[in-house]
Amino acid sequence: xxxAGLAFAGDDAKPVVGPGATKDDVIKAYGWPNxxxxxxxxxxxxxxxxxxxxxxxxxDRVNFSPNVPWQAPKPRPAPATASTRKVAEPAVDxxxxxxxxxxxxxxxxxxxxxxxxxxxxxxxxxxxxxxxVEYQPDFVNAFAGSFVFLKLDFPRGxxxxxxxxxxxxxxxxxxxxxxxxxxxxLSADGDLLARADLTKSVAGESFRERVIAAVRDAEIAAGDxxxxxxxxxxxxAIAPTIAAPVAPPPAVPKPTEPRPFGRSPAAPAIxxxxxxxxxxxxxxxxxxxxxLWRLWKQPKRNAGNVEEHAERIDAAAGGLxxxxxxxxxxxxxxxxxxxxxxxxxxxxxxQRPAGSEIDLELRRTGDxxxxxxxxxxxxxxxxxxxxxxxxxxxxxAAEGAELGWFVSPVGFTADxxxxxxxxxxxxxxxxxxxxxxxxxxPVSLPAILART
Numbered sequence: 001x002x003x004a005g006l007a008f009a010g011d012d013a014k015p016v017v018g019p020g021a022t023k024d025d026v027i028k029a030y031g032w033p034n035x036x037x038x039x040x041x042x043x044x045x046x047x048x049x050x051x052x053x054x055x056x057x058x059x060d061r062v063n064f065s066p067n068v069p070w071q072a073p074k075p076r077p078a079p080a081t082a083s084t085r086k087v088a089e090p091a092v093d094x095x096x097x098x099x100x101x102x103x104x105x106x107x108x109x110x111x112x113x114x115x116x117x118x119x120x121x122x123x124x125x126x127x128x129x130x131x132x133v134e135y136q137p138d139f140v141n142a143f144a145g146s147f148v149f150l151k152l153d154f155p156r157g158x159x160x161x162x163x164x165x166x167x168x169x170x171x172x173x174x175x176x177x178x179x180x181x182x183x184x185x186l187s188a189d190g191d192l193l194a195r196a197d198l199t200k201s202v203a204g205e206s207f208r209e210r211v212i213a214a215v216r217d218a219e220i221a222a223g224d225x226x227x228x229x230x231x232x233x234x235x236x237a238i239a240p241t242i243a244a245p246v247a248p249p250p251a252v253p254k255p256t257e258p259r260p261f262g263r264s265p266a267a268p269a270i271x272x273x274x275x276x277x278x279x280x281x282x283x284x285x286x287x288x289x290x291x292l293w294r295l296w297k298q299p300k301r302n303a304g305n306v307e308e309h310a311e312r313i314d315a316a317a318g319g320l321x322x323x324x325x326x327x328x329x330x331x332x333x334x335x336x337x338x339x340x341x342x343x344x345x346x347x348x349x350x351q352r353p354a355g356s357e358i359d360l361e362l363r364r365t366g367d368x369x370x371x372x373x374x375x376x377x378x379x380x381x382x383x384x385x386x387x388x389x390x391x392x393x394x395x396x397a398a399e400g401a402e403l404g405w406f407v408s409p410v411g412f413t414a415d416x417x418x419x420x421x422x423x424x425x426x427x428x429x430x431x432x433x434x435x436x437x438x439x440x441x442p443v444s445l446p447a448i449l450a451r452t
Contacts, residue, residue, distance in 0.1 A: 023054060030049075032073075044344070051063050051444055097153070099190070102115075114183060115186055117183075118151060119156070120155050123181070129211070138208070142215075156402070172426070179435055183218070196211070196218040341437065346364075348364070350363075373392065381408070382410055384408045385413045393424075406425055409429065
């Protein structure tokens with residue numbers, strides 16, 4: 001007998017799960033999900049084809065894309081044992097935790113910094129990175145010669161020294177990090193060179209292989225290191241390993257030809273060359289003048305329209321709303337979008353009444369006080385200064401909230417950034433909103449935006 005909501009379709013007997021089926025029916029049909037999240041009575045199971053949404057333990061709807069190849073069901077994971085619960089860490093920890101120490105080491109080695117932003121005790125993806133990637137020989141040996149490893153942790157249960165916590169929060173805001181884990185490539189001076197895109201998913205590749213490929217792509221995007229001095233030897237490799245890359249020999253500057261003084265036998269030839277250069281410059285100036293005259297005669301383009309057109313192309317490629325669209329959202333629309341995105345991240349969301357100083361409160365299971373208080377400022381309000389942030393922090397202190405989020409697609413003033421960095425407030429601008437939307441499967445994002 002077939003369970004309610006479970007059937008088979010087509011000659012290849014692909015399972016079809018419909019409304020009313022149980023979670024066990026879904027897992028029997030499609031295998032173990034790639035990800036799970038829960039908010040109240042709603043539970044979301046994520047698969048390569050899309051997602052299955054359950055309400056009170058029963059399937060409410062299935063959002064699968066017909067364009068994604070059917071994946072083989074993933075088996076249910078075996079229960080954790082004593083041998084699998086702890087990652088075997090090397091005697092020497094390659095991951096520094098102090099940003100200034102990482103800068104000094106990168107300058108000494110003439111290397112770059114690979115910065116990991118992680119939530120070690122609450123983020124499933126961060127915990128997978130710690131288990132499958134962080135200390136694994138093929139990852140460490142691939143990049144130890146090129147980078148200084150820096151880990152910036154944001155735990156919620158394990159205490160962190162106040163100095164380190166404040167510095168990590170300031171760095172998170174400086175580089176606009178909103179998802180965990182995030183990998184950034186920084187220069188020895190702390191300049192952001194590239195972000196590793198950990199969202200790319202290729203069938204058949206393990207999580208570690210995808211991370212390694214993403215870091216290599218980011219290396220290419222960051223460009224070549226300038227050859228300066230003699231690089232120090234990289235940290236020793238973890239055995240058994242592939243040997244760590246050998247540092248290239250220092251670049252030897254090409255000797256400069258001495259510049260002669262006075263006339264030489266080649267002077268007549270030099271004078272002829274100078275005359276040719278002058279003639280070429282005159283012709284070039286005439287050509288430039290003609291081109292400028294033609295451009296002046298043509299109708300002038302609106303640079304803003306060109307920029308927005310390029311942005312629309314980029315956003316359309318990722319399925320995201322563009323700047324002008326988000327900046328045109330009303331206050332109600334903006335906070336409704338944030339509520340949906342927070343629910344997708346497994347927060348329990350409560351919307352405060354319209355007109356309140358706080359728009360949303362976010363909680364996790366077992367929280368007795370709000371974990372995050374959220375304020376939203378629509379694009380019509382312009383850039384946000386420190387005053388509304390001080391009001392948010394006062395409410396955080398009164399209600400015992402750990403963090404505050406202030407959302408403004410237009411952005412924030414420099415004073416607002418300084419205040420937020422010192423008061424546990426995360427500033428979410430346009431890039432931050434786009435990053436939150438990228439966490440949602442592409443097949444689900446239009447439905448989320450439509451429901452709001």
